[in-house]
Amino acid sequence: MSTVGLYVPGHSPLHRTPAGAKLLALLLAGIGLVVWADHRVAAGALAAALVLYPAVGLPLRRAWSALRALWPFLLAIGLFQVLFADWQTALRLCAQLAALVLLANLVTLTTRVREMLDLFERLVRPLRHLGANPDRIALVLALTIRSIPMAAAAWEAAREGYRARGLSGRPHLLVVPVIVQLLRMADATGEALVARGIDEDTRH
Incomplete structure (x- = not known):
């Protein structure tokens, strides 16, 4: 059964970070990806989001659970951009979206509903x-x-x-x-x- 968005107890620094600070960081990450619209920055953000999961004690399958329902949309976006723009734009948009989804899921996995x-x-x-x-x-x-x-x-x-x-x-x-x-x-x-x-x- 999918575990997307369900709190997972832990003692990592991210678990101990206040909910407000995590949501603010997520907002700033989104703004940063829009302002620095570069495929290398987006790919780096995606890689960082993936690294964060094991860093806070979460298996990478949690990241895959978050992206499982998203991959058809990522594929469609990527193909459209490759056909009508270029591969850099396709990579940037797909990496931006995947990174933000992973980061948002990470916030919910490390934040109690009561805190929210x-x-x-x-x-x-x-x-x-x-x-x-x-x-x-x-x-x-x-x-x-x-x-x-x-x-x-x-x-x-x-x-x-x-x-x-x-x-x-x-x-x-x-x-x-x-x-x-x-x-x-x-x-x-x-x-x-x-x-x-x-x-x-x-x-x-």
């Missing part, structure tokens, strides 16, 4: 003066982050069942199992929220 939730609450606290509820906004953001690995897990489970039954050449058969799995996960999440009294709070 606390950070979001602090960031949206000024909106309280406009009538917004910071707790609710932070909860929505946290659930959004959580839904990404949930969707990846549903797809992986459906694909494993697809292979186990010896099916091939009919990828459309994956659609219904994925939808059913996502509905089950959503139902379980809703029950957990109700059990914590969040649903009742929403009505008042």
Whole structure:
């Protein structure tokens, strides 16, 4: 089962870095890749992102899990740029996208959901003066982050069942199992929220 976006306990410096600092570093990395639009810089960033995984105690298969669903898009982007631009542009765009995905995944793998939730609450606290509820906004953001690995897990489970039954050449058969799995996960999440009294709070 895919483990994209799920927190992995550890004691590396990155695990101990505050969530805000990691998100700021991710933002600066993205800005840097856009400002220094060079295929060598992008390739270096991708290599650095890959090195970071074992450096913080994570196997490289975690990096592959993050890129597994992305590779068809990278292939399409690369082919398009090679045909209508040049190979340097193709390499730069693909490496930029892959590096940012790997870095973003690394942030979620080394950051507890509670830390993210606390950070979001602090960031949206000024909106309280406009009538917004910071707790609710932070909860929505946290659930959004959580839904990404949930969707990846549903797809992986459906694909494993697809292979186990010896099916091939009919990828459309994956659609219904994925939808059913996502509905089950959503139902379980809703029950957990109700059990914590969040649903009742929403009505008042």
